[in-house]
Amino acid sequence: MNKSKKPVTSDKGNNEGFHPKEATVTVGNGGEWHQIATGDQPVLTTNQGLPISDNQNSLRANPKGPTLLEDFILREKITHFDHERIPERIVHARGTGAHGFFELTHSLEKYTTAKVLTEEGLQTPLFTRISTVAGGSGSSDTPRDVRGFAVKFYTKEGNWDLVGNNIPVFFIQDAIKFPDLIHAVKMEPDRGFPQAASAHDTFWDFISLTPESMHMVMWVMSDRTLPRSLRMIEGFGIHSFRLVNAAGESTFVKFHWRPKLGLQSTLWDEAVKIAGADPDFHRRDMFEAITTGCFPEWDLAVQLFSQEEADTFPFDHLDATKLIPEELVPLQVIGRMVLNRWPDNFFAETEQVAFCPSHVVPGIDFSNDPLLQGRLFSYLDTQLSRLGSPNFHQIPVNAPQCPFANHQRDGHMQMAQPTGRVAYEPNSLAIDSPHEQPVTGFYSTLIAESGAKGRIRAESFADHYSQARQFYCSQSSYEQAHLASALVFELSKLEHPHIRAAMVGHLRHIEEKLAQRVAFGLGMDDLPQVPTAAVAVQDLALSPALQLIGKMKDTLEGRMIGILLSDGSDAASIDEVKKAVLAEGAKVKLIAAKIGDVKLADGSMIKIDGQLAGTPSVLFDAVVILLSDEAAESLGNEAAAIDFVRDAFGHLKAIGIDNGGELLLKTAGITQDDGVFAVSNSLEHFIAASKTRQWEREAKIRTLA
Ligand code: HDE
Secondary structure, three states: OOOOOOOOOOOOOOOOOOOOOHHOEEEOOOOEEOOOOOOOOOOOOOOOEEEEEOOOOOEEEOOOEOOOOOOHHHHHHHHHHHHHOOOOOOOOOOEEEEEEEEEOOOOOOOOOOOOOHHHOEEEEEEEEEEEEEEOOOOOOOOOOEEEEEEEEEEEEEEEEEEEEOOOOOOOOOOOHHHHHHHHOOOOOOOOOOOOOOOOOOOOOOOOOOOOHHHHHHHHHOOHHHOOOOOOOEEEEEOEEEEEEEOOOEEEEEEEEEEEEOOOEEEEEHHHHHHHOOOOOOOHHHHHHHHOOOOEEEEEEEEEEEOHHHHHHOOOOOOOOOOOOOHHHHHOEEEEEEEEEEEEHHHHHHHHOOOOOOOOOOOOOEEEOHHHHHHHHHHHHHHHHHHHHOOHHHHHHOOOOOOOOOOOOOOOOOOOOOOOOOOOOOOOOOOOOOOOOOOOOOOOOOHHHHHHHHOOOOHHHHHOHHHHHHHHHOOOHHHHHHHHHHHHHHHHHOOOOHHHHHHHHHHHHOOOOOHHHHHHHOOOOOOOOOOOOOOOOOOOOOOOOOHHOOHHHHOOOOOOOEEEOOOOOOOOOHHHHHHHHHHHHOOOOOOOEEEOOOOEOOOOEEEEEEEEHHHOHHHHOOOOEEEOOHHHHHHHHHOOOHHHHHHHHHHHOOOOEEEEEEEEHHHHHOOOOOOEEEEEEEEEEEEHHHHHHOOHHHHHHHHOOO
């Protein structure tokens, strides 16, 4: 018997790994795999269950001869490998998923029959996938991009998919424009670049010719598209949906996810550098949070309103380029989502999960938003092409967790084996077969429709600038500067000056000063002409709730602090900083010039988490530099150390120092400001400052538009 715990491998071509008498066989069971026999290690088999004696050598005619076609084991293995990839999502290809639950804390019984929204205290299992939009599945986590926010609730009454984004509005009003929008933003077809970037001609060409996108463009150019963590973004269902109660009355609803950790973003320069330092920054952050028990959490809130109320809004709520300010219709928190389980297998779950906005439960219905109406078709279609079969609902991550049965049969990769001769309804031959449920089943709300059929856009959709203006004007001055600078960066990348000019023309409708800032940043001598607007731009009431800075939380929870140290660093200082940071719910990583152990001044050894060159300060929310004088002097000749402190300072982070740290800052040419603290006497101030950014520093170190 093989007692070794080591994997059984052989490069000698012998049979030492195979022990037929104690073979462990692995069998499939509706998509799950079970070990059914004993032994130290499972036996490696083909997909037909044949034990394999040699997994190192293919079958050759002689030791130096050609490989034989007869080698069915080689062919099965390679063929399977050749087919490992399925088409990636045409949008939202790069995503991070996790399991969790939704707990209802406030019943909406008055408005809906949906049990997931009426049974207080009920915990509904769910799977959530957060994604970028434009890049391929292997692209980095931190481009400037919208984040998809899709949640599949496995309710008692079937799956409910709430497939939203981290921005409450969208680029276009009508689904028929979606392929154009996506073709414009994705890599240009003749050259195959840029990957995961909107800073190129085709995107801005399309946008400049599509005024309805201006509101969304304001959001996309804000720091909302540069999240610090996926745990620190909001989610929005975007469209109006309907809730329908037992009396058949319907109420409009907008869904909002609110992160418990508050909102937090990176700076643009930081996001760019993170992409190099750790392309998996967001996925790793989520993985580390969930696997260490710091479960990400969001509140679910709703905005509820009637048709009569909607008629008084100065915009049309069926237009997905508009939002309903919280000041107009307040948010009501009705429950919370906790993500507490990382998937066992990325492909099986995160890649194969199939969301469809058409997956609703009784008591939830659609509105006439023309973007939503198009999506109701698109997602089912895309699953057929990606997952290759109308049986995609049988894949465990997609399968409802309530009983489900109907008379649909057969098809590619059918896993179910229904019995009996009846596969139709109505029938009298199998009274226990699935029958429709007129009372509790899903029904579509009765809505009277009138008007002329045609390819016509409602006049109420014509105002493209007022909410863009409201968004920009509601931002803090720091956020306005970031937004203007983002526009300068993106438009500066264009080869075609006429697109630049067209964009600045649109900005003049939104806010004249914004247009001036961007034009100045782009080196334009004169402001371009203002394009004709279909309707006059309105001055809507400012909405402070649209700020990101306003929604940052005064907390270190979920944050990461980096301590740069060296041989000879002071053990007591390290200990004090660590304790203070951990007490606030943040995590600490220790960085030194070399990986391994560092010998501190008191002779104790401490384990290092990251090597300096591979662990730059962009990976942290705040940093502490605790060095012996000698180490500070030698690190002064180390570009990675200079970059570490310069970037931390440039990214407006709080910096804690001791004498050695002060020396390194000096060598790096940094003039200390109010965001730099001696940890010996100002540790608590350092902690407080680490919860935010040193915004006042920015104007002194960076020219913003
Ligand atoms: Fe999507 N979208 N979309 N979308 N979308 C897809 O479905 C589509 C839109 C969103 O993590 C695709 O399974 C059309 C708005 C998310 O798996 C596809 C239109 C919003 C995800 C598709 C839109 C979204 C997708 C690609 C215009 C925010 C990722 C793969 C009518 C409310 C879900 C797939 C995941 C994915 C089509 C517009 C969000 C092709 C036609 C608006 C979060 O079906």
